[in-house]
Amino acid sequence: MNRVDLLTRSEAMARPASIAVRDISVTYPNGFTAVRDASFELGPGTICALVGVNGSGKSTIFKAIMGFVTPSAGQVQLCGLAVDKAVSMNIVAYVPQSEDVDWNFPVLVEDVVMMGRYGHMNLLRIPSNEDRRKVDEALDRVNMSAYRTRQIGELSGGQKKRVFLARALAQEGIIILLDEPFTGIDVTTESAIIDLLRELRDAGHLILVSTHNLGSVPDFCDQVVLLDRTVLAAGPTAETFTQENLERTFGGVLRNFELSGHALHEDDDARSLNVITDDERPLVFYGVKKNKKKEGRPDRKGGE
Amino acid sequence: MDPLAFLIEPFAYDFMQRALGMSLLVAAVCAVLSCYLVLKGWSLMGDAISHAVLPGIVIAFVLGIPLAVGAFVAGLACALLTGYLKYNSRVKEDTVMGIVFSGMFGIGLVLFTKVETDQHLNHILFGNVLGVTVGDLIETAIIAGGTLLVVLAKRRDLLLYCFDPNHARAIGLPVNVLHYGLLVLLSLTIVSSIKAVGIILVIAMLIAPGATAYILTDRFERMLVIAVAVACGSSVLGTLISFHINGATGACIVLVQAFAFLMVFLFAPKRGLWPITRLFGRGNGGSPDNVRSADAP
Ligand SMILES: Nc1ncnc2c1ncn2[C@@H]1O[C@H](COP(=O)(O)OP(=O)(O)OP(=O)(O)O)[C@@H](O)[C@H]1O
Ligand SMILES: [Mg+2]
Numbered sequence: 373m374n375r376v377d378l379l380t381r382s383e384a385m386a387r388p389a390s391i392a393v394r395d396i397s398v399t400y401p402n403g404f405t406a407v408r409d410a411s412f413e414l415g416p417g418t419i420c421a422l423v424g425v426n427g428s429g430k431s432t433i434f435k436a437i438m439g440f441v442t443p444s445a446g447q448v449q450l451c452g453l454a455v456d457k458a459v460s461m462n463i464v465a466y467v468p469q470s471e472d473v474d475w476n477f478p479v480l481v482e483d484v485v486m487m488g489r490y491g492h493m494n495l496l497r498i499p500s501n502e503d504r505r506k507v508d509e510a511l512d513r514v515n516m517s518a519y520r521t522r523q524i525g526e527l528s529g530g531q532k533k534r535v536f537l538a539r540a541l542a543q544e545g546i547i548i549l550l551d552e553p554f555t556g557i558d559v560t561t562e563s564a565i566i567d568l569l570r571e572l573r574d575a576g577h578l579i580l581v582s583t584h585n586l587g588s589v590p591d592f593c594d595q596v597v598l599l600d601r602t603v604l605a606a607g608p609t610a611e612t613f614t615q616e617n618l619e620r621t622f623g624g625v626l627r628n629f630e631l632s633g634h635a636l637h638e639d640d641d642a643r644s645l646n647v648i649t650d651d652e653r654p655l656v657f658y659g660v661k662k663n664k665k666k667e668g669r670p671d672r673k674g675g676e
Numbered sequence: 677m678d679p680l681a682f683l684i685e686p687f688a689y690d691f692m693q694r695a696l697g698m699s700l701l702v703a704a705v706c707a708v709l710s711c712y713l714v715l716k717g718w719s720l721m722g723d724a725i726s727h728a729v730l731p732g733i734v735i736a737f738v739l740g741i742p743l744a745v746g747a748f749v750a751g752l753a754c755a756l757l758t759g760y761l762k763y764n765s766r767v768k769e770d771t772v773m774g775i776v777f778s779g780m781f782g783i784g785l786v787l788f789t790k791v792e793t794d795q796h797l798n799h800i801l802f803g804n805v806l807g808v809t810v811g812d813l814i815e816t817a818i819i820a821g822g823t824l825l826v827v828l829a830k831r832r833d834l835l836l837y838c839f840d841p842n843h844a845r846a847i848g849l850p851v852n853v854l855h856y857g858l859l860v861l862l863s864l865t866i867v868s869s870i871k872a873v874g875i876i877l878v879i880a881m882l883i884a885p886g887a888t889a890y891i892l893t894d895r896f897e898r899m900l901v902i903a904v905a906v907a908c909g910s911s912v913l914g915t916l917i918s919f920h921i922n923g924a925t926g927a928c929i930v931l932v933q934a935f936a937f938l939m940v941f942l943f944a945p946k947r948g949l950w951p952i953t954r955l956f957g958r959g960n961g962g963s964p965d966n967v968r969s970a971d972a973p
């Protein structure tokens with residue numbers, strides 16, 4: 373389509389997934405700078421959590437990665453390509469925090485999920501058998517197959533969210549951006565989705581998820597970016613997702629229960645139990661303070 | 677009156693055959709566009725473009741170029757000007773649109789009274805479907821047919837653009853092309869309809885069929901089919917009625933469409949005020965009327 377380079381989608385998809393955010397600042401039209409000098413880089417086969425308080429700029433970062441807002445400084449590259457190019461090649465799937473659509477539209481759940489496949493179809497958008505299969509699969513993965521012929525407005529809030537998640541899955545982008553996918557989602561579906569994200573990661577996808585569920589971050593995210601209108605820390609979960617960094621990120625907003633000494637043990641023991649929560653799933657640190665090991669966390673991976 | 681004669685007799689006349697052909701063409705293309713206008717909330721945009729066409733027609737006459745070209749340029753100019761003014765001021769779109777199109781309509785009326793033309797203002801405003809020539813018919817067939825073909829070929833992209841422009845952008849669709857494409861197609865539709873229903877009444881054809889179909893179904897493809905069926909049926913009936921009562925044809929077609937909308941609004945199976953299924957099918961739900969409610973899941 374473009375003369376710059378004749379890279380096809382399949383060639384672009386064959387590249388290892390990557391996101392490079394370099395020193396971006398985003399200023400909204402009202403003059404408010406939501407993000408300043410933010411940088412982080414992510415590679416293939418990664419699930420990365422984007423963590424920060426309300427208004428810390430998580431959604432803004434997503435919009436900058438999608439090219440929905442243009443950074444006033446710095447640049448974003450996806451798979452080594454400029455944002456516009458990467459998006460026009462349909463290699464990024466994005467589920468926004470909330471959908472701004474007309475819920476009375478005459479489209480069914482399956483029609484909406486099929487919309488995720490348009491980039492794979494010919495110009496008339498006639499679905500192939502493969503497109504249909506991917507739609508079935510995506511609906512199945514978010515437990516929404518039973519609702520496939522419902523009109524889109526006739527769903528509960530969480531069900532609507534799952535449909536849009538299914539649409540992104542059906543799109544099969546090599547980079548997947550999920551802005552708070554778990555809010556309003558029940559626990560069964562959440563763990564089904566997390567399992568699915570792990571599968572996608574193992575297949576080489578790069579997944580960026582913003583979430584307030586601090587407790588589940590160490591559970592399934594390999595990397596973490598901590599945000600407060602700029603990047604406070606970024607790196608592997610074990611090194612970055614520490615109590616100090618979280619205290620810096622959340623200031624006084626988090627609840628922090630510390631149980632130690634005789635409240636916890638009969639004997640003298642230097643270890644303490646720290647429960648950190650912003651009222652979603654709590655994050656539990658158990659051990660000597662500053663210890664980076666993740667004892668005491670729920671570990672769903674079992675025998676890995 | 678003999679019902680067969682009621683149906684057959686009028687079409688013994690050539691001018692009635694041409695009138696019917698013309699109104700069917702216009703009804704079909706307007707019905708398809710009306711589905712998008714109703715869903716996108718662009719009804720006023722249709723009204724604006726159709727009024728704004730008037731100065732284009734007069735200027736085209738003065739310059740000696742095809743009237744359809746002048747009309748198209750003026751209609752599109754109205755849409756673009758509206759977009760520009762909205763973007764560069766804090767005034768809401770419908771407000772800007774109201775100013776732009778009434779202004780352009782005013783210019784058109786003033787120009788019309790100052791320029792000697794062979795056109796009748798009434799025919800431009802309300803159409804003159806009984807007076808169409810074979811040439812008119814061919815011109816309309818080309819514009820309306822081309823528009824119809826493009827809209828139907830790109831119907832899914834256009835639908836996605838109306839439903840969720842952000843997702844359209846996220847999967848790499850050219851959102852600007854779709855936006856302006858839809859405006860161009862709308863302008864072409866209006867231009868092709870002027871001879872049949874005129875610039876005042878075309879808005880009815882651009883809203884009623886889509887609105888009627890919207891109440892009846894939850895699937896877009898069915899909505900298209902229903903809208904076209906309602907519009908074409910209304911065209912046939914409206915043309916016949918106008919022949920027998922000797923009334924304005926465009927107005928009769930529009931009246932029949934409005935009546936169809938009213939019936940559906942009142943009695944539609946799922947969303948009507950008094951659903952017909954409940955009026956007749958109470959208890960056993962197996963009345964033949966239910967067959968018509970093809971959309972029950
Ligand atoms: N369109 C906009 N115009 C002006 N300011 C905006 C706009 N959108 C967001 N902001 C501001 O930018 C800052 C960052 O917003 P953003 O939506 O990125 O936060 P977030 O981290 O996603 O928060 P949350 O956890 O509530 O989703 C906020 O202070 C917000 O008020
Ligand atoms: Mg947000």
